[in-house]
Amino acid sequence: DAKTTQPPSMDCAEGRAANLPCNHSTISGNEYVYWYRQIHSQGPQYIIHGLKNNETNEMASLIITEDRKSSTLILPHATLRDTAVYYCIVRAPPGKLQFGAGTQVVVTP
Amino acid sequence: EPEVTQTPSHQVTQMGQEVILRCVPISNHLYFYWYRQILGQKVEFLVSFYNNEISEKSEIFDDQFSVERPDGSNFTLKIRSTKLEDSAMYFCASTDLNEKLFFGSGTQLSVL
Numbered sequence: 001d002a003k004t005t006q007p008p009s010m011d012c013a014e015g016r017a018a019n020l021p022c023n024h025s026t027i028s029g030n031e032y033v034y035w036y037r038q039i040h041s042q043g044p045q046y047i048i049h050g051l052k053n054n055e056t057n058e059m060a061s062l063i064i065t066e067d068r069k070s071s072t073l074i075l076p077h078a079t080l081r082d083t084a085v086y087y088c089i090v091r092a093p094p095g096k097l098q099f100g101a102g103t104q105v106v107v108t109p
Numbered sequence: 110e111p112e113v114t115q116t117p118s119h120q121v122t123q124m125g126q127e128v129i130l131r132c133v134p135i136s137n138h139l140y141f142y143w144y145r146q147i148l149g150q151k152v153e154f155l156v157s158f159y160n161n162e163i164s165e166k167s168e169i170f171d172d173q174f175s176v177e178r179p180d181g182s183n184f185t186l187k188i189r190s191t192k193l194e195d196s197a198m199y200f201c202a203s204t205d206l207n208e209k210l211f212f213g214s215g216t217q218l219s220v221l
Binding site (some may be wrong): 042094100 | 153
Protein backbone atom coordinates (compact mmCIF):
# COMPACT_ATOMS: atom_id res chain seq x y z
CA ASP A 1 0.00 0.00 0.00
CA ALA A 2 1.11 3.55 -0.71
CA LYS A 3 2.37 5.55 2.23
CA THR A 4 0.82 8.82 3.28
CA THR A 5 2.26 11.92 4.91
CA GLN A 6 0.23 14.03 7.29
CA PRO A 7 1.17 16.87 9.66
CA PRO A 8 1.43 15.54 13.20
CA SER A 9 -0.93 18.10 14.68
CA MET A 10 -3.12 21.07 13.98
CA ASP A 11 -5.43 23.36 15.89
CA CYS A 12 -8.76 24.67 14.73
CA ALA A 13 -11.17 27.18 16.21
CA GLU A 14 -14.66 25.97 16.96
CA GLY A 15 -17.08 26.85 14.19
CA ARG A 16 -14.36 27.31 11.60
CA ALA A 17 -13.52 24.93 8.78
CA ALA A 18 -10.69 22.48 9.40
CA ASN A 19 -8.61 21.57 6.35
CA LEU A 20 -6.48 18.49 6.84
CA PRO A 21 -3.85 17.82 4.17
CA CYS A 22 -2.47 14.46 3.11
CA ASN A 23 0.24 13.58 0.62
CA HIS A 24 0.17 10.22 -1.16
CA SER A 25 2.52 10.75 -4.08
CA THR A 26 3.01 7.03 -4.79
CA ILE A 27 -0.69 6.14 -4.93
CA SER A 28 -1.60 3.48 -7.51
CA GLY A 29 -4.51 3.66 -9.93
CA ASN A 30 -6.62 1.14 -8.02
CA GLU A 31 -6.06 2.67 -4.58
CA TYR A 32 -8.72 4.69 -2.84
CA VAL A 33 -8.11 7.49 -0.34
CA TYR A 34 -9.83 6.83 2.99
CA TRP A 35 -10.17 9.07 6.02
CA TYR A 36 -10.84 7.71 9.48
CA ARG A 37 -10.68 9.33 12.88
CA GLN A 38 -10.12 8.03 16.39
CA ILE A 39 -11.53 9.85 19.36
CA HIS A 40 -9.58 9.13 22.53
CA SER A 41 -8.82 5.40 22.05
CA GLN A 42 -12.30 4.56 20.79
CA GLY A 43 -12.55 2.40 17.69
CA PRO A 44 -11.59 4.17 14.46
CA GLN A 45 -14.56 5.82 12.80
CA TYR A 46 -15.04 5.99 9.04
CA ILE A 47 -15.38 9.52 7.67
CA ILE A 48 -15.21 9.44 3.89
CA HIS A 49 -13.38 7.89 0.95
CA GLY A 50 -12.85 8.53 -2.74
CA LEU A 51 -11.00 7.39 -5.83
CA LYS A 52 -10.71 10.36 -8.18
CA ASN A 53 -13.65 12.66 -7.71
CA ASN A 54 -14.33 14.97 -4.83
CA GLU A 55 -16.76 13.53 -2.33
CA THR A 56 -19.06 15.00 0.30
CA ASN A 57 -21.16 13.43 3.00
CA GLU A 58 -22.79 14.57 6.21
CA MET A 59 -19.49 14.57 8.07
CA ALA A 60 -16.96 16.04 5.68
CA SER A 61 -15.74 16.78 2.17
CA LEU A 62 -12.82 15.14 0.44
CA ILE A 63 -10.90 17.02 -2.22
CA ILE A 64 -8.50 14.92 -4.32
CA THR A 65 -6.06 16.64 -6.67
CA GLU A 66 -6.24 15.81 -10.34
CA ASP A 67 -2.97 13.88 -10.25
CA ARG A 68 -4.23 12.07 -7.09
CA LYS A 69 -0.96 12.71 -5.29
CA SER A 70 -2.58 14.61 -2.47
CA SER A 71 -5.93 15.23 -0.85
CA THR A 72 -7.60 17.44 1.73
CA LEU A 73 -10.26 16.51 4.24
CA ILE A 74 -12.53 19.41 5.10
CA LEU A 75 -14.59 19.52 8.27
CA PRO A 76 -16.87 22.44 7.40
CA HIS A 77 -17.78 23.64 10.90
CA ALA A 78 -15.52 22.11 13.51
CA THR A 79 -16.97 21.38 16.94
CA LEU A 80 -15.25 20.38 20.17
CA ARG A 81 -16.39 16.80 19.49
CA ASP A 82 -14.24 16.76 16.36
CA THR A 83 -11.09 16.71 18.49
CA ALA A 84 -9.47 13.44 17.44
CA VAL A 85 -6.62 11.81 15.54
CA TYR A 86 -7.40 11.84 11.83
CA TYR A 87 -5.92 9.17 9.58
CA CYS A 88 -5.47 9.41 5.83
CA ILE A 89 -5.03 5.92 4.37
CA VAL A 90 -4.67 4.72 0.81
CA ARG A 91 -5.95 1.25 0.17
CA ALA A 92 -6.80 -1.06 -2.71
CA PRO A 93 -9.78 -3.19 -1.66
CA PRO A 94 -9.88 -5.94 -0.48
CA GLY A 95 -6.62 -5.11 1.27
CA LYS A 96 -6.24 -4.05 4.87
CA LEU A 97 -6.30 -0.51 6.20
CA GLN A 98 -2.79 0.41 7.27
CA PHE A 99 -2.84 3.15 9.92
CA GLY A 100 -0.04 5.68 10.31
CA ALA A 101 0.45 8.23 13.05
CA GLY A 102 -2.27 10.55 11.71
CA THR A 103 -2.92 14.19 12.53
CA GLN A 104 -3.96 15.14 16.04
CA VAL A 105 -6.63 17.80 15.61
CA VAL A 106 -7.55 19.92 18.60
CA VAL A 107 -10.62 22.11 18.29
CA THR A 108 -10.53 25.03 20.69
CA PRO A 109 -13.44 27.18 21.91
CA GLU B 110 -26.75 2.51 12.24
CA PRO B 111 -25.61 -1.12 12.64
CA GLU B 112 -22.66 -1.66 14.97
CA VAL B 113 -19.81 -4.06 15.49
CA THR B 114 -20.07 -5.34 19.05
CA GLN B 115 -17.11 -6.49 21.11
CA THR B 116 -17.08 -8.30 24.44
CA PRO B 117 -15.77 -7.98 27.04
CA SER B 118 -14.86 -4.29 27.12
CA HIS B 119 -12.07 -5.07 29.60
CA GLN B 120 -10.22 -8.33 30.19
CA VAL B 121 -7.57 -8.92 32.80
CA THR B 122 -5.54 -12.10 32.66
CA GLN B 123 -2.39 -13.64 34.05
CA MET B 124 0.64 -14.14 31.85
CA GLY B 125 0.53 -17.56 30.18
CA GLN B 126 -3.25 -17.83 30.27
CA GLU B 127 -5.43 -18.21 27.21
CA VAL B 128 -7.88 -15.47 26.32
CA ILE B 129 -10.67 -15.27 23.77
CA LEU B 130 -11.88 -11.93 22.56
CA ARG B 131 -15.30 -11.92 20.99
CA CYS B 132 -16.83 -9.85 18.25
CA VAL B 133 -20.22 -9.77 16.58
CA PRO B 134 -19.72 -8.18 13.15
CA ILE B 135 -22.50 -6.43 11.27
CA SER B 136 -24.86 -9.13 10.06
CA ASN B 137 -24.50 -8.99 6.26
CA HIS B 138 -20.75 -8.34 6.28
CA LEU B 139 -18.36 -10.80 4.71
CA TYR B 140 -14.88 -9.54 5.58
CA PHE B 141 -13.60 -9.47 9.15
CA TYR B 142 -10.51 -8.00 10.75
CA TRP B 143 -8.64 -7.74 14.03
CA TYR B 144 -6.44 -4.80 14.90
CA ARG B 145 -4.65 -3.85 18.08
CA GLN B 146 -3.36 -0.64 19.60
CA ILE B 147 -0.76 -0.59 22.33
CA LEU B 148 -1.17 2.45 24.56
CA GLY B 149 0.24 5.54 22.86
CA GLN B 150 1.05 3.73 19.64
CA LYS B 151 -0.47 3.27 16.19
CA VAL B 152 -3.39 1.04 15.32
CA GLU B 153 -1.80 -2.16 13.99
CA PHE B 154 -3.32 -4.69 11.61
CA LEU B 155 -3.34 -8.27 12.88
CA VAL B 156 -5.42 -10.40 10.52
CA SER B 157 -8.17 -10.39 7.93
CA PHE B 158 -10.67 -13.21 7.41
CA TYR B 159 -12.91 -14.01 4.47
CA ASN B 160 -14.85 -17.07 3.38
CA ASN B 161 -13.88 -18.94 6.54
CA GLU B 162 -10.18 -18.55 6.14
CA ILE B 163 -7.41 -16.08 6.86
CA SER B 164 -6.82 -13.87 3.83
CA GLU B 165 -3.92 -11.86 5.23
CA LYS B 166 -1.97 -11.66 8.48
CA SER B 167 0.78 -9.48 9.88
CA GLU B 168 4.06 -10.46 11.51
CA ILE B 169 2.43 -9.86 14.88
CA PHE B 170 -0.09 -12.65 14.22
CA ASP B 171 2.16 -15.57 15.14
CA ASP B 172 1.32 -19.11 16.24
CA GLN B 173 -0.01 -17.84 19.56
CA PHE B 174 -2.91 -16.17 17.78
CA SER B 175 -5.86 -17.75 16.03
CA VAL B 176 -9.20 -16.58 14.69
CA GLU B 177 -12.44 -18.38 14.22
CA ARG B 178 -15.95 -17.79 13.04
CA PRO B 179 -17.67 -20.55 15.02
CA ASP B 180 -21.20 -19.73 13.88
CA GLY B 181 -22.95 -17.27 11.62
CA SER B 182 -22.58 -14.34 13.95
CA ASN B 183 -19.43 -14.44 16.08
CA PHE B 184 -15.82 -13.77 15.17
CA THR B 185 -13.21 -14.55 17.81
CA LEU B 186 -9.54 -13.88 18.44
CA LYS B 187 -7.72 -16.35 20.68
CA ILE B 188 -4.36 -15.79 22.26
CA ARG B 189 -3.09 -19.14 23.51
CA SER B 190 -0.48 -18.10 26.05
CA THR B 191 -0.58 -14.41 26.80
CA LYS B 192 2.55 -12.32 27.29
CA LEU B 193 2.94 -8.95 28.97
CA GLU B 194 3.45 -7.35 25.57
CA ASP B 195 0.01 -8.53 24.43
CA SER B 196 -1.52 -5.86 26.65
CA ALA B 197 -3.36 -3.57 24.25
CA MET B 198 -6.73 -2.47 22.99
CA TYR B 199 -8.02 -4.98 20.43
CA PHE B 200 -10.42 -3.80 17.76
CA CYS B 201 -12.61 -5.94 15.56
CA ALA B 202 -13.83 -4.59 12.21
CA SER B 203 -16.08 -5.80 9.42
CA THR B 204 -17.13 -4.73 5.95
CA ASP B 205 -19.51 -5.88 3.23
CA LEU B 206 -18.28 -4.83 -0.20
CA ASN B 207 -14.88 -4.22 1.29
CA GLU B 208 -15.20 -0.48 1.14
CA LYS B 209 -16.01 1.04 4.52
CA LEU B 210 -14.66 -0.83 7.51
CA PHE B 211 -16.76 -0.53 10.63
CA PHE B 212 -14.87 -0.88 13.90
CA GLY B 213 -16.06 -2.00 17.30
CA SER B 214 -15.35 -0.08 20.47
CA GLY B 215 -12.58 -2.46 21.46
CA THR B 216 -11.52 -4.82 24.23
CA GLN B 217 -8.85 -3.55 26.58
CA LEU B 218 -6.64 -6.54 27.41
CA SER B 219 -4.36 -6.29 30.42
CA VAL B 220 -1.85 -9.08 30.98
CA LEU B 221 -0.38 -9.17 34.49
